[in-house]
Amino acid sequence: MTDARTWLDQVDARTNAATDGPWTYGGQGWVFGPSTEHTRDDDLLATVTDDETGVFIAHARTDLPAGTTALRAVLDLHADDGYGDCTGCGVDTYENAISWPCATVTAITTALEDA
Numbered sequence: 001m002t003d004a005r006t007w008l009d010q011v012d013a014r015t016n017a018a019t020d021g022p023w024t025y026g027g028q029g030w031v032f033g034p035s036t037e038h039t040r041d042d043d044l045l046a047t048v049t050d051d052e053t054g055v056f057i058a059h060a061r062t063d064l065p066a067g068t069t070a071l072r073a074v075l076d077l078h079a080d081d082g083y084g085d086c087t088g089c090g091v092d093t094y095e096n097a098i099s100w101p102c103a104t105v106t107a108i109t110t111a112l113e114d115a
């Protein structure tokens, strides 16, 4: 399993290397992105065999960065405080600090195990 932040870096690198967004699905199997040739027409980026795949690909260009940004925000809130405790979880009912990685970080890490 790759570290969650390493995985996020890899996903963001792939996203940033791709054609700028937003992408749109134009129907008839055509996925478009903004024109790169200073023309009025959007560039054809991909052709697909069904509408659902076209909608998925078009939305992935904006959905994926939003998801990685959200995950980074959660990981930033739930960081190691340098003493082995979570910066975002506070204390338990006995006023003991919650250890890091906390349940939130563990849930993210577990979800990314097969990614």
Ligand SMILES: [Zn+2]
Pocket (backbone or CB within 6 Å): 077, 078, 079, 086, 087, 088, 089, 098, 102, 103, 104, 105
């Ligand atoms: Zn936490």
